[in-house]
Amino acid sequence: MKQFTTRFERFAVGSLIAATFAVFGFGAAALAQNAGSGDAANGKRVYLADGCFECHGRVGQGGAMNYPAPALAQVEMPIESFMAFLRNGPNDMPAYSASVGQGGSRYLRLSALAARAQAGQGFSAVEQLNAAGVCTGFACRRGRLKPPRRGASE
Amino acid sequence: MSKRTGLPDRARRNFLKGATLAGAAALTTPVAANTPVTALPETRAKAAPPGPRLAAAENMPPVKDPVSQTTSGGDFMVDVFKTLDIEYLAMNCASSFRGLHEAVLNHGGNTKPEILTCPHEEIAVHMAQGYAKIEGKPMAMICHGVVGLQHATMALYNAWCDRVPVIAMGGNIIEANKRGTYPEWVHSAIDPSAIVRDFVKWDDQPTSLQHFAESAVRAYKIATTPPMAPVMLSLDAELQENPISDAETLRIPKLSKVIPPQGDSAALAELAKMLVNAEMPVIICDRVARTPAGMARLVELAETLQCAVVDNAGRMNFPTRHPLNHSFRRVVIAQADVILALEVNDLFGTVNAFSDRIVRATRPNYKKDAKIVTLGSRDLYMKANYQDFARYQEADLSIGGDAEASLPLLIEQVKRLIDDGKKSAFEARGKKLAAAKLAMVERAKSDATIGWDASPITTARMCAEVYGQIKDEDWSLVGASIRLSWPHRLWNFDKPYRWNGLSGGFGVGHNLPASLGAALANKKHGRLTLAFGGDGDFMFVPSTLWTAAHHRIPLLYILHNNRAYHQEYMYLQAMAARHGRGITNTEIGTTIKDPNVDYATVARGFGVHGEGPIIDPTDLGPALKRAIAVVKSGQPALVDVVCDPR
Numbered sequence: 001m002k003q004f005t006t007r008f009e010r011f012a013v014g015s016l017i018a019a020t021f022a023v024f025g026f027g028a029a030a031l032a033q034n035a036g037s038g039d040a041a042n043g044k045r046v047y048l049a050d051g052c053f054e055c056h057g058r059v060g061q062g063g064a065m066n067y068p069a070p071a072l073a074q075v076e077m078p079i080e081s082f083m084a085f086l087r088n089g090p091n092d093m094p095a096y097s098a099s100v101g102q103g104g105s106r107y108l109r110l111s112a113l114a115a116r117a118q119a120g121q122g123f124s125a126v127e128q129l130n131a132a133g134v135c136t137g138f139a140c141r142r143g144r145l146k147p148p149r150r151g152a153s154e
Numbered sequence: 155m156s157k158r159t160g161l162p163d164r165a166r167r168n169f170l171k172g173a174t175l176a177g178a179a180a181l182t183t184p185v186a187a188n189t190p191v192t193a194l195p196e197t198r199a200k201a202a203p204p205g206p207r208l209a210a211a212e213n214m215p216p217v218k219d220p221v222s223q224t225t226s227g228g229d230f231m232v233d234v235f236k237t238l239d240i241e242y243l244a245m246n247c248a249s250s251f252r253g254l255h256e257a258v259l260n261h262g263g264n265t266k267p268e269i270l271t272c273p274h275e276e277i278a279v280h281m282a283q284g285y286a287k288i289e290g291k292p293m294a295m296i297c298h299g300v301v302g303l304q305h306a307t308m309a310l311y312n313a314w315c316d317r318v319p320v321i322a323m324g325g326n327i328i329e330a331n332k333r334g335t336y337p338e339w340v341h342s343a344i345d346p347s348a349i350v351r352d353f354v355k356w357d358d359q360p361t362s363l364q365h366f367a368e369s370a371v372r373a374y375k376i377a378t379t380p381p382m383a384p385v386m387l388s389l390d391a392e393l394q395e396n397p398i399s400d401a402e403t404l405r406i407p408k409l410s411k412v413i414p415p416q417g418d419s420a421a422l423a424e425l426a427k428m429l430v431n432a433e434m435p436v437i438i439c440d441r442v443a444r445t446p447a448g449m450a451r452l453v454e455l456a457e458t459l460q461c462a463v464v465d466n467a468g469r470m471n472f473p474t475r476h477p478l479n480h481s482f483r484r485v486v487i488a489q490a491d492v493i494l495a496l497e498v499n500d501l502f503g504t505v506n507a508f509s510d511r512i513v514r515a516t517r518p519n520y521k522k523d524a525k526i527v528t529l530g531s532r533d534l535y536m537k538a539n540y541q542d543f544a545r546y547q548e549a550d551l552s553i554g555g556d557a558e559a560s561l562p563l564l565i566e567q568v569k570r571l572i573d574d575g576k577k578s579a580f581e582a583r584g585k586k587l588a589a590a591k592l593a594m595v596e597r598a599k600s601d602a603t604i605g606w607d608a609s610p611i612t613t614a615r616m617c618a619e620v621y622g623q624i625k626d627e628d629w630s631l632v633g634a635s636i637r638l639s640w641p642h643r644l645w646n647f648d649k650p651y652r653w654n655g656l657s658g659g660f661g662v663g664h665n666l667p668a669s670l671g672a673a674l675a676n677k678k679h680g681r682l683t684l685a686f687g688g689d690g691d692f693m694f695v696p697s698t699l700w701t702a703a704h705h706r707i708p709l710l711y712i713l714h715n716n717r718a719y720h721q722e723y724m725y726l727q728a729m730a731a732r733h734g735r736g737i738t739n740t741e742i743g744t745t746i747k748d749p750n751v752d753y754a755t756v757a758r759g760f761g762v763h764g765e766g767p768i769i770d771p772t773d774l775g776p777a778l779k780r781a782i783a784v785v786k787s788g789q790p791a792l793v794d795v796v797c798d799p800r
Contacts, residue, residue, distance in 0.1 A: 051737040059605030063800025073604045092510040094731030
């Protein structure tokens, strides 16, 4: 863990946050304050170049490795939780740089607006579900991901 | 082998021929330099008078090699197959079973069994695996001595892990002096089945035709007795080819199938009590339904208890849209106070979470005080070497018996214990579960819309497009390299043939040929068979498509083309992440790019209708429509869909 000195450290936290926005294809002004100071284009590049999409899909639709990987486009979570997942994810989630997580905005909204841009005909169903507060995504609790559980043991 | 009537057997024939030639040579050939001379010429002893055999050999014209025969052991073997009602013999032709091959065609009329020409033995076994799970009975396959069986081996392992009966056979030449050219030596073995003995249930090498008949019937019986598994017979080429010498005594024994064992009635009564008294019983199932009755019985048990069912989908166990199907809501396992595991292959992996980290660890996903009961045949038979039995899971009660056979008694016991109070409590539990299921389905529908128009096409969009076009047909999904994902979340699997399970051993190269075998079984029922396959799997056995075209087996094969062995790609990413090295190099050895494979063209080369590569999702619907029309006309078709990784 202490040797994480490569790719992720080359990017500011805001960059990664922006990455998720950019990948899911939205850049609405309303979200600008949540995107931190990151560069969305650069963030998108990180999301794709560092392989987040390999498990979570290019548009955050979710996927699987040993276990299902959350549909990030459906997830809304506190930035602290997001960083906790990156650093020390659950189960088979690879761990990424410890430098990520310095600052950033309070919430990372990845869901409904991403769907607005990408989902086409399916958007209304997504929006309705989100509006209804229905849990949307793996390990999702009331619309927000909890920090991962640690201490896997017998 | 030597007792033959009518025609001289080859052993005797060759001996006489050798004697004849030796006598002739003695008359014409000078004494060789190394011939021992033990007496002076003038004192040379008189030769002993010839015995009757030598005299006959020297005074009669040489015995000719017989050039024809009226019977063969292969003919009798075919009669045995017909008695067992074996419909197909999948094979790649080889000299070590040429006798049987010819007999199938000309004695048997190429029906029961009908030969399926497979370009690889792995295809032959996998076809048999897929066929058995739809048809409910085994197919036979035969392979060449030694090398053919080596090709078939991985597929037999898949069938073993999947607990599927396959009658596997291999040619051999047992007697060393009967082996001719060098290839016959390298394709013969003392114990050819040794290579597969760890993952077949039984094997034999018959040395007479009566022995073959009894072993073939025994093999069938053993293979189809739960827990089912492949069996292996090594067939001597001489036995197949030579005339039948003892036709009057040969007899094909009667097959009496073993009635699958039912769990102990007292133990089932105890289980019924636990289930009825539980607050939150949960049923986990995997390979329960081995006949069409299995699904109905499981539904009856679940509905009687109004309890959640988690289906690992090793068979078509439980309707996907049933309100009690919570396979994609496994939180119910953590809530359970009684867990009933029915024919579950990997129970430990089902009720524990695994962390694929530097320090690999697991943790239970169930309550500490939850009672676990297993009911199945898995504990009744296993072997040591290959580790398909998975990690040992503690249980509070383990009932040995076939789950499907045990369900009627269990249901009866449960019903006996339910009073009005229980009934209303169960109904309330069922309503809650139904509501949670409904929410889960709605969520899945919304998840499926994410990236609807994206390219590469999302797996969800691909599945939605396919379902839109087949849902009103009598469809059967028989392969899913895309894991248990969108179809099982959203499609209506409501009949026993809608699904037939997974590979068992996760040996790659299974999906395409096993799907074809299942399609063959579905053909006579007029079902529309389809499968999702991975490009990596396809690359192992692409010539399966030729078999599909040659035998006109209607199969819609949808290739989920992510241009990678993607599971391994993700694993490499995880390894690189451990070191913080990035994924720049992880495409090496894990991807199928540069050049991209044009699978539709490959399909057309094998005589199969090919569509694709489909890159734009709007092109997918029309391509599927064309392909389905081909399949409905009785031919196979492939649609290559360039997809996002998962």
